[in-house]
Amino acid sequence: MRFHNLLYTLYRLNNRGVFKISGIDNSAFLQGLITNDVNLLSNNSKGVLPAFVLNSQGRVLYDILIYSIPKENQLEFYIECDLSQLVNLKSYILKFKMRKKIDILDETLNVLGYIPKICQESNIQKLKIDYLNYATSVVKKCDSISDIITTQFDPRSLKLGLRMIIKAELDIAKLLNNISKPFDKDFEMLPISQYTSYRYRLGIGEGSIDHPVGQCLPLESNADYLNSVSFTKGCYIGQELTSRTYHTGVIRKRLMPIVLEDNSLSDINQPTIPQGIDMYNQNGKKCGVFRNRIGKYGLGLLKIQESLDKKLHIKFDNREITMTTHKPEWWPANDI
Structure with a gap:
């Protein structure tokens, strides 16, 4: 390929x-x-x-x-x-x-996300070496462009592609022409809402909407799975609880992807579902809280055992919305 x-x-x-x-x-x-x-x-x-x-x-x-x-x-x-x-x-x-x-x-x-379509395919692991070679060549080309501060693989997940930091005055069309010629045959510029929806499909949170300030724990936010925490570096602010939870505790809740089942909710943000609203499983037991969605894809902080393989729902404004969750493919195989 x-x-x-x-x-x-x-x-x-x-x-x-x-x-x-x-x-x-x-x-x-x-x-x-x-x-x-x-x-x-x-x-x-x-x-x-x-x-x-x-x-x-x-x-x-x-x-x-x-x-x-x-x-x-x-x-x-x-x-x-x-x-x-x-x-x-x-x-x-x-x-x-x-x-x-x-x-x-x-x-x-400016911050850019550069994601080859192969990242969105389920067989990326089979093509990992070829993909890495391809993306590495893109990085090398970007390094030669003076108005690009840096281009790096997104360290949280291979499927998030590349991240670029560029100077605001850089002409993006010119940038793309230098990276891939002719770019008009193999390139499309998409709105940020589609990036967020794609990230939600992966089950990866980012920013204060997905990680409400002062309200969530790093391990519940998948810091350990997304290469975002070290347990050997020594002290830092907030380290004690994080380390103790990792070494002695059980992480029963995690930020997980949700998929809304009602096709009428495919609009980007209508209706607005209140952030933090309680989510329940099919047995009527509270199993987590809703964080956000773009179209039918979103995130919730969920109790793993009580949410997987179950129908979930939320109720607001006299309506009930059903959804499901699943274990993201980038979670360790031996996790629940």
Whole structure:
């Protein structure tokens, strides 16, 4: 199969924001604030790391992606987060700056998602090597374009394709023409709602809607399955509860994909289902809470045992909406 002829999709993720942390203390500073291990980012090459920022009670404040860019024998970090929480995240970080030698800088940048159609197919594991070779060639081409800050495999899941941080003035059509010629035969630009719907089909949360600020736990948000937490790095804010839960506890609830069964609900956002509304299984037992949906696909924080292989429903405005859930394919095989 010739991957360069495959149709791919590009999404401008305008619900994501980026800022930069530079300075000689930036790595050690971040190490004490995030769930993942900053040392996994090489000092000599570009990379990206997913992580959560927690409060002192171990609950999620922000989910982030950290991009490392080598510069003058040091790393600069670009922090991608929910755009609506960008100011709050920077303010939170600054509370811990003390006398550390770091600078937090704003830059006008855009975030793009680049997803070959092969990512959406169930047999991606059989084609993994070919896909990685294809995507690696795209990354190399992007590295030669000066207005692209970085292009990386999304570290949370192979099926999320590539993530690009670009300067706002970069002409996207010109970018695509440089990456894949002729792009008009194998490219389509889709709205962000379709990216979100696709991400929901995978069962992957992102941003403050899917991870309500201060209300959810990182392991219930699949941090351990999405390469977003380290259990060997040492202390960070909120580490104690997260570590104790992982080593001694049982994670009975997780963020899971839901599929609405009523075809009349295929419209993107009509009717509006209240976030946080209780969900029940077919036995009438409360099994979780609703988070969000785009069309028929969405997410819910669900009790695993009481939700799998069962009909689920929610009730509001004198109507009942039925749905199902399933175990995402990227969950470990030995999980429930």
